[in-house]
Amino acid sequence: MTQTVVIPYKPQPRQQVYHQTNDIDELLYGGAAGGGKSEATIWDALKYAMQYKGSRQIIFRRTFPDLQRSIIARTIVAFPKELGKYNQSKHEWVFVNGSVIELAYFDSDMHKANYAGAEYDVIRWEEVTHFEEGWYTFMLSRLRGSTPYPRYIKSTTNPGSVGHAWVKKRFIDIGEWEKVHHIHETNDEGELLYHPDTGEPIISRRIFIPAKVQDNPALLEADPNYIVRLMQLSEQERKQLLDGDWDTFAGQYFSEFSRSLHVVEPFDIPKTWKRFRALDEGYTDPFICLWIALAPDGTAYLYRELAKTKLLTSEQVGLVRLNSPVTEEYEYNVADTSFWNQSKTEKITPAEIFAQKGVSLIQAKKERVNGWKRLREWLHPYDAIDHVTGNVYKATKLKIFSTCIKAIEAIPSMVHDDKKVEDVAAHPLDHIPDALRYWCMSRATDTKATEAWSADPDQLSDRRRDFESDDDEDEPFKVQGFW
Template sequence: MPEIFFGGARGGGKTDGVLGKWALKERRYGAHFNARMFRKATTTSEDAIERAKEIFVPLGAKFNESKLTFRMPHGGRVAFGYLDGEKDAEAQQGKNLTDVWIEEAGQYAQPTAIDKLFGALRSSHGVPVQMILTANPGGAGQGWIRERYKLVPFPMGPKLVERVLPDGSVHKMAVIPSRLSDNRILIDSDPLYASRLQLTGGAKLVKAWLGGDWSSVEGAFFDEWDEAKHVVAPFAIPSDWLRFRSMDWGSAKPFSVGWWVIAGDDTRIPRLDGVEGTRTIPRGAMVRYREWYGCKPGQANAGLKLTAEQVADGIASREANERIAYGVLDPAAFAEDGGPSIAQRMQRWSDPGRGLKGPAFREADNKRVPRAGAMGGWDAMRQRLIGEAERPMLYVFSTCRDFIRTVPMIQHDTSRPEDLDTDAEDHVADEARYGCMSRPWVAKAPAAAKAKSTGYAPMGGGSGRSWRT
């Protein structure tokens, strides 16, 4: 199998599993075996190297400390390197690696650098090549790993996952779930390890590390997200509800278009989870009922490289016969550089034969974080996710898979915690932020408490969301 994912709970014996496999494979293929483990930094590989010494040296291997390489007893090689980005992957392209191991794959926000290593995975001597990724739930890469290997629900045993490549061929991947109970050596030698995992963080992280739960997202930027609350089954949208669209432009990177509707009244809809009964979409809530994500199939964060006119065609075709009140678009798409802007080109496009006209947009409010007292875009989005009285003010149709796949997984920026990690797949989040900023909403303030503490009283109209002296 050319690709294996081996992961789940912490302490599941992943390191010993890979090193033991390599020892057996090197014994069979000898000098033609050439394996390398990669991590974000070689300094974080110390434990794996020490464990490799315990396994390989008694077998007759010699370790070169300066090159971090084992010369194995039958002439094969096992080395330890770093893979921080695409440039590091490109530096491996001249090599002939039969085996690659990506340790802690969840540290990579995108799989781009990892996938480039397939170019160095080859053998002219008939050695079956293989890439192994090991990871625990959590980290910047949880979203793409969960999606790529179909880890929700976490499988009870090994399974095969297929990926159709651009040429139509099928790439098969083996998924081997690991659990703490699989590592009898650790359990017997350190019986309190599972108890100590209870001290590592919040309930979501503990659940993920103990049980290999890939549905929990520790450290998520939008920790208010709850799929059970925010995702709804598609329903018939009343014709008088206001519809609009938001968009984040991209060419080499994905673009994202979202279509939204504002609930005109409290509306009862069927439950998505199969439980009998209904739930209520509150008046004023934003509902994402359609999306178009311009990403190459099977390639996270890679754009389709469509022209502005092609995108305009796609938007107009999708919303034909709908009344779209307005559209908001990434301000960068309005830049003119010796010619019409992206926004102008989309609006000028038309197809009279099909009766279609290009979509019109206005510049979106691009404030990400609060400035000078004004609400930032992430706060506006968070307000709607929280809602009030246990009822969110933002919902997503279950058919909007790219919102559900990417937005809940985004982590905080480590250097600017009030913003999200812009190295992640954040295009849908940006586009949704534009939509929320075009329809700002704040929860009702308790009238009595507000009047007592500030001397303010609610304005007429009953909304409770505007205040006057």
Template sequence: MKRADPREADLFGEAPPPPTLADAEITPQPGPQAAFLGVEADIAIYGGAAGGGKSWALLAQPLRHVANGSFGGVIFRRTTVQVRNEGGLWDESMKLYPQLGGKPKSHVLEWRFPSGASLSFAHLENDATVLNYQGAQMAFLGFDELTHFSEQQFWYMLSRNRSTSGVKPYVRATTNPDADSWVAKLIGWWIDPVTGLACAERAGVVRWFARIGGRLVWADSADELKALHPAARPKSLTFVPANLSDNGILEEADPDYRANLEALPPVERERLLLGNWKVRAAARALFRREWFPLVDAVPGGGRVVRSWDLAATEKKAIGHDPDWTACVRVRRVPDASDGRAGTFYIETAMRLRGTPAAVENAILNTAAQDGVGVAIRLPQDPGQAGKAQADTYVRKLAGHEVHAVIPSGDKVSRAGPASAQAEAGNIRLVRAAWNDELLDELEAFPAGRHDDWVDALADAINELTLGSAYTLANL
């Protein structure tokens, strides 16, 4: 592995071997991958999204020690099939380990290096498999796709993480998100509880834990933990998030891979493209695709509102995923029998990313196309700046029915009436190209990355059923 100064001892107290040409070629990509390989924690977990270079990073981790003839380590997948899959760990190791003189023993999935150091690949197909390692000692333990392993397997194998080779024992793992896994709880401190995404400011920050009375107790340092629990033997852990944007080599070699991730169903896209640890299939409970019948035409009559959710951020680079300015135009057609209730039709939906001026132009141009018969609902931020912005829109939209409303309550509560109408089969979509994107966002709510169309639809339904609770006309 390439080192900044070959005269320095490495992070685990072992003097590095003299650099070679092969060493110089085995170099992590800058950013999360390099951070993961340089972290000093007892346990480090890497990833959180697909395409972040997880397998390479895990395979490279133990290479700093292969000049030590007493060093040994194991990298686990849940099943042997996963290890041997085409493009899996064994295949990838064949590209990497021979550069340092490694010799493979394919029948036992083991590598031997000139010093005598060894690295094995193995499985833990069920909880009882860990008993095969009673009495074993391994300086390095690697887990590929940690959420595939049970909590019992992980903690038992941690007890086998010991060494007399002079290398401080350590554990490294890679993972994709799983909101319902024990791993999500283990790294919860590093995850934003609202968005489900990794907190950038906490990436790679090391924390300390000990098991006290059957539960994990955490502190910001070993000394702090010992002060609280003098008998504790603290261990350190960190999480280094990464996603496809951090893997320039893959993006260059396979430019279509991002498109493949973007084509996934909404929940899986949130997990694998964005690294969302909170999104789960259960999020579909508020809106389900099958609740929205498609129609080719809309009956006339009724009241129509164009509802907007505002943002003013341009997309600046690949991987940048700002909020959208989004709108829906919804018509409520009263029931012919009593003139009440009725059916809601989403006639059109659109969204854009742009500067404040571009957003303003879009609103004014859309209003001109809709005509004065379509009411306009806009969200108004609290405070003087929000009032001034809303007043500007009302003045520029003179001749239109405009309602600027300060949102009240949380997003899920505001979406409740729309969800109830959808579940009852009272919201229909005009068949159009935007249908799938709108439904994808609705299904992923409230754990999805974006809720711009959700907010716009919720406000439209509330406007058509409850009216505006707060408008500029009342100021």
């Protein structure tokens, strides 16, 4: 006699979409708090385990305490014991049909070694923005096996945390939400990838399925005040957790960054403007060179960028020179102090190699907190007066050409360090902000300009009156019950 096992789960409408979307390579679900992300994950995993005998899946959280609270504890309570057993020492579910679901955490590059020979049919990341992109892309190579089962990655998250930028770029910015997009993959240098045998483009099918607390009526029925508590959060946290806003998030370091304010279209920079270069050393990490021009009114323009990995020092200086027109002259080139580290095998520093090739460097001041404060000063919006019309508008002392796409991605991606909140947390994209910090610390604090560009309303009113009275004044601001 066949035993019937009832699955105690009824998916909400958005979870249903998540469960039914399987003809993909990568899926992201969520975007706000209360969308039923973890419930969707565990029941989707159980359904797959029962549907495909002998299959293997893994569910990741960033830390073991998070894994214990949100996944281990919930599956022990929720999964029918007739279907499988939880192995506490291995942190995995083994089911009656031979399928396995591993529950794991991943919080270091060292954890890659744990999965060097692993094979999975489905990989699931809970709160994927808590992970680094390199960990995610490494596990793509573990998505393999000899069975003809569908293989994919399904992730859930809220906006924010250290992986916000790469997740946003990979899923949010690719186009219309809730639609499968066919993405031609690229390498680290942005070059399109093609199959080595067939020459066909390497394509990934990706989709973002948004869900908010309003899409989870079961939660709101059980706890009608939950949405009220979300509304009482700070503006930034409310936008992130209630609205699922991907343009701002809690923990963001340079929250003042705005594309509309800081990004400008390229223009021909006058020859009379002072120019500078800022460099950050790297090989596995990218080597960075930034070109910055300073206008007479004190506004700085990041007008060119270079970010490339696996370059020898001679190749670095060669690319700097190649990207620096002979018509440009530079006041100085400020660089990370690591350029002065002498090789163990060669008695010469990178700085000396640069100098031999005609690019003399000066050492950067490496104060982190002060440096970030200085960079924030350059990014901070202030009220200014148009000296032609007399209208008040928002301005900033640092502008970025729209062609500097890596800088535009990196700056708003920086997050506060949990242990030292005034500092920026280590981040895969922090190399360009580091170089900008070096340049900012090389400049004297322009208190006179700051005073002239005052945000004081009374002073602005006075200036408008002055303008109106003097036209010549020039003022510089996701068995039975499976759905």
